[in-house]
Amino acid sequence: MKYFFLFLAIMLVSCQADNPSDFYTQVNKLEKIEGKAEYSDSPFLSAGKKLYVVGHQDGLFPDLGWHVEGEMGGVWLHPIKLLDGYHGEIDNGVDQVCLTKASRFFNYPVGSEQLFELNKLGLTVSQFHFVPQNEKGLIIAYQFENKREEENTVQFTFNASIDLRPVWLADSLGIKDGSDEGEWQKSNDLFLAKDNKNNWFTALGGKSFKPSDSENSCKVKRKGLGFDQAMSRSIKLKGKQKKTIYFVVSGSDQDEKSAVKTHKYLSKNAEQLLQDKISHYRDIQRNNKLVTKNEQFDQMYRWLKYNSEWLMQDVVGIGTGLTAGSPDYPWWFGTDNGYAVQGLLASGMHEQALQTIDLVLKLSEKVNGDSGRIMHEASTNGVVFNPGNLNTTPKFISMLWKAFAWTGDKQLLNYYDVVQKGVKWIESQDIDGNGYPDGAGMMEIHGLDSEMIDVISYQYEMYLAAANFAKVKDDKVLVDEYLVKAKDLKAKINSEWWVDEFNSYADFRSTKVQALKLMEEAIVRADSIDKPWSVQELQTKLDTLKKMEIKETSPFVVHHNWIVNTPMEVGAAEQAKAEKALQAAENYRNRFGLFVTGIDRDEQQEKASKWKSFSYVGAVMTLPTGVQAIAEAKYGNPDRALEYLKMLQQSFSYALPGSMYEVSPDFGMMTQAWNIYAVAVPVVEEFFGIQPKAWKNEILIKPNLPTEWTDVKLERIRIGDNLIDISAKRVDNVLEFRVSQLYNWKMIFEFPNAKSVIYDGNKIKGGKVELYDRLHNLKITF
Known part of the structure; x- marks a missing residue:
């Protein structure tokens, strides 16, 4: 039997x-x-x-x-x-x-x-x-x-x-x-x-x-x-x-x-x-889950988390980390992950964020020793191709602080020496002694090796992050030093990098001779690839520049590349200048988002590309569009920020269902890591206003919701080992919040323009309240 x-x-x-x-x-x-x-x-x-x-x-x-x-x-x-x-x-x-x-x-x-x-x-x-x-x-x-x-x-x-x-x-x-x-x-x-x-x-x-x-x-x-x-x-x-x-x-x-x-x-x-x-x-989906009345928007947000997981790569003997994009960039980037990991943190993917940080730092040390410089790009066999661009190190240090704030992982404090050395390395790149690092940042403009605005903006952001690390480490001398440097740099960004004629921060600083040469070359390139709108704009700028009396190194807006918006991304812009710059940026967008202007694709890629006539002049990249959304929200314009995110939404599932390309709507990498930064950071950190302090069991929440978000939820927000649920409903000038948390952490709510707040039946004037229990109801009148 x-x-x-x-x-x-x-x-x-x-x-x-x-x-x-x-x-x-x-x-x-x-x-x-x-x-x-x-x-x-x-x-x-x-x-x-x-x-x-x-x-x-x-x-x-x-x-x-x-x-x-x-x-x-x-x-x-x-x-x-x-x-x-x-x-x-x-x-x-x-x-x-x-x-x-x-x-x-x-x-x-x-x-x-x-x-x-x-x-x-x-x-x-x-x-x-x-x-x-x-x-x-x-x-x-x-x-x-x-x-x-x-x-x-x-x-x-x-x-x-x-x-x-x-x-x-x-x-x-x-x-x-x-x-x-x-x-x-x-x-x-x-x-x-x-x-x-x-x-x-x-x-x-x-x-x-x-x-x-x-x-x-x-x-x-x-x-x-x-x-x-x-x-x-x-x-x-x-x-x-x-x-x-x-x-x-x-x-x-x-x-x-x-x-x-x-x-x-x-x-x-x-x-x-x-x-x-x-x-x-399913775990990825349910953590930091967004629910709005726009189901397609929610789907984009949800699937960008899936996209990020698709790009996680574990290689035996090397490590595990988020790669930049598929199919051509299945490598690890310190630069891209300065952005992308922030998106992982904001969307609840903390393990993936921490793994990526450890891997990038290990590869950076391998090629740069203990200098603090963060590498730009490395192959999956461990060979580092580029030891690091100027923008890489400051953006990565800023992200490193975000990681500590979101996770509270004390192991990250072991990288405090990397932070200090990274600051010194950036400062050492000021070759001409004028206070600015010299060299290319995110964008390499042909024939120019001078100061770039994104490097300076991210240097400012880096000083603030370094000061935060120093404060946690009780390093009072460095706290003061970094804060003073941040304050001074912010002042210089608003005085030495602002160009009144164009209502914009400059792409770069150089001599007039250099700027004229670059503008003439840009006109030739734009004309050769049939971009008449770009030719006309550049010609107008060239005519204006020729009439200007400029004797020394000065700021120039040649390409009006997306990097001119980074002062708003990091909060370094003065309010009045920010408003003008954000308005000026609207001239450089189409229905898919913000143009990238003036930069041609790498020659090797141009030759091998299926789209041989493609150039970045007039292309719409997802990262600049996300940067613009963050900038708009940060300066009090959540409705315009949502407009930019909806432009990204039009790129979602355009060519590959469930994915968003690197360049909207269907060029470059079919799945791109930094897209999670472009969407999750403005939604979670700006609209819902989540500013975590996980290391001290504290959360600051400063909601800045778009007008049309009258009924929204963000569920199972991961901050350290805590989980937060926030739901909000708006009727006219009254906003009702329901907030719950797993543990009794301190939650500070700030509503700067509120007339009054009723929390758990208690009414106060003004818009700031501290809460400690697991469940709270708030009613805010504006």
């Missing part, structure tokens, strides 16, 4: 492995966003922390990207690539169909799906890309649905384009790519490929799949030293039956054993791994 039950158990396991009942049941319950047919030949991203897939929404895997030309798509297990791509092929003996022209594409937080309507074969096939969160492998789930009443038998082939190759900058480590070779391992029931010069492996297979010699009718010519491998099996379907099978890809940059072990684990645990990943993303 026991043998009967053993046989039954084996049969059940076998049946479940070939026809799992729960995988697509789980998938079908998830939120998803459908792609647009006109963007079917543009990229998608499915990612876990250790591995990701980049292909096209229609099912193809063309050569993609410019950073490593043509190689940025496929299956990547950093610091190596496993596959250039893959596709399925179905043969019923009469017709052959390749799964490369999807009828529909759907994006999910946890994966992505291509749907193929194969009428000739009487089938509907779903191809679902699923990367388990913490595994070095990929599960591709195929659901076959027989549309016919009669039995339908087909041969299914999985065609893999194997290309084991190293990541960017591997040559600087002496790593050379070798030819790939492989063999069928009958004992493990999988195909194993290896690079013949390195211990790089990829394992391919699925239940009942065997190597196939069938001709790949959809073969694509590729670069590299890899080869194509086909694996096939039979699929038999009863009338109207659905059946699900898996194909698993795993890899290792260390040894064969771990690639095989991962393959076996994924093959046996697909449903549980999917359940685990769904649970992980």
Whole structure:
């Protein structure tokens, strides 16, 4: 009898492995966003922390990207690539169909799906890309649905384009790519490929799949030293039956054993791994959850958190951190993360923020020693490409303080020496002794190596952050020193960087001769790429500049680049000047946001780019638009700030459903890390006015809600180990708040323009009240 039950158990396991009942049941319950047919030949991203897939929404895997030309798509297990791509092929003996022209594409937080309507074969096939969160492998789930009443038998082939190759900058480590070779391992029931010069492996297979010699009718010519491998099996379907099978890809940059072990684990645990990943993303979704009457806005906010998680990358021996963007920037940036990590903090993703900080600081020390300089860009093999731009260090130090304020993690105080040294390093870059660091910041203007406004703005912000660190460390001398420097620099920003003629802060400071030359070059560039509006504006500025009497180094507004708005972003601008500058900025926007003007794309990228005529003159980047939203809110204009965020909303799901590109609406990186800064920071820190002090169990809340937000909520706001819920309702000039918290922390509410506040039944004049209990109701009259 026991043998009967053993046989039954084996049969059940076998049946479940070939026809799992729960995988697509789980998938079908998830939120998803459908792609647009006109963007079917543009990229998608499915990612876990250790591995990701980049292909096209229609099912193809063309050569993609410019950073490593043509190689940025496929299956990547950093610091190596496993596959250039893959596709399925179905043969019923009469017709052959390749799964490369999807009828529909759907994006999910946890994966992505291509749907193929194969009428000739009487089938509907779903191809679902699923990367388990913490595994070095990929599960591709195929659901076959027989549309016919009669039995339908087909041969299914999985065609893999194997290309084991190293990541960017591997040559600087002496790593050379070798030819790939492989063999069928009958004992493990999988195909194993290896690079013949390195211990790089990829394992391919699925239940009942065997190597196939069938001709790949959809073969694509590729670069590299890899080869194509086909694996096939039979699929038999009863009338109207659905059946699900898996194909698993795993890899290792260390040894064969771990690639095989991962393959076996994924093959046996697909449903549980999917359940685990769904649970992980639900935690991301419910923390710092925004609820407004604009469901599409809420969706954008929610999915930008998912986008951020897609870009988290864990590389053995290097570390874990937020990468800049996909597909061309799967590297770690100190500069980008000076912004992006602030968005992670504001949106409740504190673990991801802390991991990224630790990694960037480790890479910075590796290349810059103990100088305090923060590196700009590093490959996932640990090679630092750029040791740091001038804006990188001050912005990162400001972010570091935000991290301590939001998390209260005392380990961050161990970086106080980095803060002090970073301040000294920035100050040491003042080559000409005029009080300003010399060199490029976020924008590199051709032919100019002078002072840039973003560097100066972020230096001011850095002094305030450094003073806060010094205060917590009870370093009174440095508190005073940093605050004095911040005050002096703020005064200079408003006197030496303001240009009355253009109602704007300057892009840069230089001599008149330099400025004229740069303006003439900018006119030529704008004309060469057919930007008549830019030519006209620059010509007007050139004519004005020629008439001006300028003898020494002075501030100039040549490009009116977005960096001229950074004094408002950091709160350094005087109110009157801010109002003029913010108004002037409205001349540099379209329906997608704020223009980036005057800067051409890097020459290497220009050559390799699909959009060869593209230039940043007149482009709309998401970061500048977010900076402008923060600036507007900070200077009392939440309605205009919301306008900018709604411009970003028009870019959300434009080309890749559930994602926002780097340049609106559909250029650059299809998923970009700093987008979470552009949206979460103005919403959480400016509109809801959350100013955390987690290290002292205290929260300052200064709401500044847009007029149309008459009924909003922000739930499970993570501050240290506390959780805060805030809901607000507005009727005419009365605003009602309901606030609850997990622990009895001190909460200070400030409503500067309030006539009176009623809190928990107590009425006071003015607009400031301190609360300590777990639940409070406030009624504010303006």
